[in-house]
Amino acid sequence: MKAIVIARPGGPEVLELRDVPTPTPAAREVRVRVRACAVNRADLLQRIGAYPAPPDAPSAEIPGLEIAGEVDALGPGVTELEVGQAVYGVVSGGAYAEAIVVPARTLARIPAGLEFTNAAAVPEAFVTAYDAAVVQGGLAAGETLLVHAVGSGVGTAAVQIARAVGARVVGTARHESKLERARVLGLDHGIVPEPGPSFADRVRAVTGGGADVALDLVGGAYVPETMLALAERGRAVLVGLMAGSRGELDFGVILRRRLSLRGTVLRARPLEEKILAAQLLARNLSPLFASGELRPVVDRVLPLERAGEAHEYLASNDSYGKVVLTVG
Template structure:
C-alpha cells in the first residue's frame, strides 16, 4: 500500500509518500481501506519528533489519528461489522495510509448522510471534545469558555456544549472572521485574543461571576488567566499544549475558588477507555451529526500524497475546522 511516512524529525518536507507493507489484521480487528483521514495538531508534533506513537516503535512511522473507509476484511472474533461496511474511528497512528487495521470496538458505522471527507474529519476532534466536556461534568445551564473556537476541537466543542444545554458559550479565536463563523455554529460571545484579555472579556460577559467550565487547548500561556476566568467551583480540562507545557501559577486562586484542573488525552489511553469514549460519542453526539444539528466543518481537502502541503497550511493557523486528506 501507499502511505505517508515520517522519514526523520523535521518540517513538512520530511513527509514522504511511499510504498510500505500492508498492515495485518488480528482476530478482533478490521482491515479498512481508507477513503479519508484528517490532520490534527498532534500530527505536526509527531512529525517534529515531539509526540511519538505509543507502544513499540513501528517499522514505518505513519501519522494519522483517525480514518474513514470501507471494511475489506474482518477477524474471526469481530462482532457487529462485515466486509463492505462504511466505518470510521480513532487510531493511535497510521491513518495517512491506504489501509489501516483497527480493533473493532473502536469502529463506528458512518451515517449515510456523511461524505467520506466529513466522516474522516469526525472521530478525533468530536470524541475529544465530547469526552473533555463530560470529564468536566458540564450540565445544562452552565457557562463554558472554549479556546481556539475555530480549530477542529473548538468547532466540535462549541456545538456539543450547546447540545448539552450550556446557557452561555464563550470562545476565543485570532480573527473576527473565525469568531463570526463560530457564531453560526452556536457561539454566544466571541473574544479576539489578539485584541483583548479573554479573562476580562469573560468577566464582562458573566457579570463578574466567571464560567463554570474551561476547555483549553493552549496550556501554559493561558493557565493563570483561565483560573481567573473560572467561577467558584469551576472546572478546567486541558486537551492541548499549543502555548507550552510549563507555567507558574497562583495556587491561591485554586484554593480560594475551590477549582478543579485536569488534563486528558485520547491517544495513550487503554483500549477499554477509548472504546468507552467512542460508544459515549456514538450514543450522544453522532445522532445529532446524522440529523444535521451538529455540523462537521471542513476547511480544505488535500490528496494523501500532498500531506506535506497540508501540514504547512495547518502551521499557518488559518484553518477554520478540519483539514482532510483523501486517498486515491
C-alpha cells in the same frame, strides 16, 4: 499499499509517499480501506519528533489519528462489524495510508448522510470535545463553556456540543474573522485575547461572574488566565499545549474559588478506554450527526500525496475547522 511515511524528524518535506506492506488483521481486529483521514496538530508534533507514536500504534512512521473508510477484512472473532460497512474512529497512528488495521471495537459506524470526507473530520475533534467538556468537565444545561482556539477542529466541535446540551458558549481566537464564523455555529460571545494573554476580566464580564467549564486547547500562559476566568467551583480541562507545557499558576485562586484543573488526552489511553470512546461516538454523537444537529467543519480537502502542504496550512494557523486528506 501507499502511505505517507515520516522519513526522519523535520519539516513537511520529510513526509514521503511510499509503498509499504498491506497489513493483515489479527484476532478481534479489522482492516479498513481508508477513504479519508484528518490532519491534527499531534501529527505535526510527531513529524518533528516531539510526540512519538504510542506502543500500540499500527505504525510508528505513518502519522494520522482519525479515519473514515470501509471494512475490507475481518480478523478471527470479529462479530461487531461486517465487510463493506462504512466506519470511522480515532486511531493511535497510521491513518495516512490506503489501509489500516485496528481493534474492531474502537470503530463506530458512519451515520447515513455523512460522506467520508466529512466523517473523517469527526472522531478526534468531537470525541475530544465531548469527553473533555461533558464527561470530564460535567458541562450541563444552563451553564457556560469557555473554549480557547474556538476556530480549531476541537473548538468548532465544542461550540456545537455545548449548544446541543443547552449551554452558553464564550470563545477566544486570535482573529475576529474566526469568531464571526464561530457565531454561525452558536458562539454567544467572542474574545480576541490581549497580549499576555489577557481575557479573564472580559470573560467574567460577559458571563456575569465567570465560566462554569473551560476547554483549554492552548496551555502555557493561557492556563493561569483560564483559572481566573472561571466562576466559583469552575472546572478547567486542559487538552492541548499549543503555547507550551509550562506556566505559573496562583494556587490561592484555586483554593478560594474551589476550582478544579484536569488534563486529558485520547491517544495514550489504554484499549479499554479507546473502546469506550468509540461507544461514546456511536451512542452520543452519531445520532446528532444523523439528525443534522451537529456537523463537521471542513476547511480544506487535499489528496494524500499533498500531506506536506496540509501540514504547512495547519501550522499557519489560518485554518478554520479541519483539514482532511482523501485517499485513493
